[in-house]
């Protein structure tokens with residue numbers, strides 16, 4: 001059997017940077033790696049980007065085009081395809097699956113949008129639990145600095161407030177889901193990578 005690792009965190013926490021470095025680390029050790037993300041690049045993921053996500057060319061700010069319930073259901077539908085078509089078969093084939101975001105994003109973000117946490121957990125019950133979830137934690141002020149170049153210039157305060165709620169939610173989720181490990185994402189890219197590798201070795205290879 002393979003392994004399933006997820007990297008989570010607020011927007012701009014460094015997830016894509018760290019998922020790539022972790023994938024390279026596993027590959028150098030001779031493992032076959034599947035690097036993936038949510039929302040996916042499938043038709044569901046594209047629909048989500050069109051109907052839900054903030055910013056972009058259309059300048060949609062707070063995902064208000066559809067209801068938050070519909071938004072949560074779309075993320076779950078995308079995930080259901082992701083799990084059944086890619087994640088489960090890859091784990092069964094002995095591969096290392098590393099995902100940039102997973103159902104914890106739905107819990108943290110859609111909860112921050114005002115949906116009921118227990119409803120969200122039930123909705124995502126089909127999602128196979130990862131072996132390890134790395135939560136890249138950093139203050140919103142720092143993440144905003146990092147993504148400033150691509151951030152939307154209007155409604156900045158609203159985005160900051162949402163991200164603050166999302167960060168708090170992730171930290172609360174870490175108390176509830178034992179597979180979540182918190183990593184300080186304020187450090188350098190290299191130090192964060194080393195912390196993640198130490199966790200992988202400790203948690204998964206029991207070094």
Ligand SMILES: Nc1ncnc2c1ncn2[C@@H]1O[C@H](COP(=O)(O)OP(=O)(O)OP(=O)(O)O)[C@@H](O)[C@H]1O
Nearest residue numbers: 010011012013014015016017018146147187188189
């Ligand atoms: N430890 C770090 N210190 C400083 N800058 C960083 C660090 N890690 C990543 N960055 C930079 O911060 C920006 C956001 O990083 P990245 O795209 O990896 O984050 P992300 O969590 O995947 O973002 P998003 O959720 O918005 O897709 C990039 O410009 C990246 O080069």
Ligand SMILES: Cc1cn([C@H]2C[C@H](O)[C@@H](COP(=O)(O)O)O2)c(=O)[nH]c1=O
Nearest residue numbers: 011038039053075101102105106109110
């Ligand atoms: C999976 C998932 C994602 N989101 C949100 C979180 C981010 O704001 C975007 C994805 O952007 P990225 O740059 O591709 O990381 O979508 C969410 O609200 N719920 C989810 O389940």
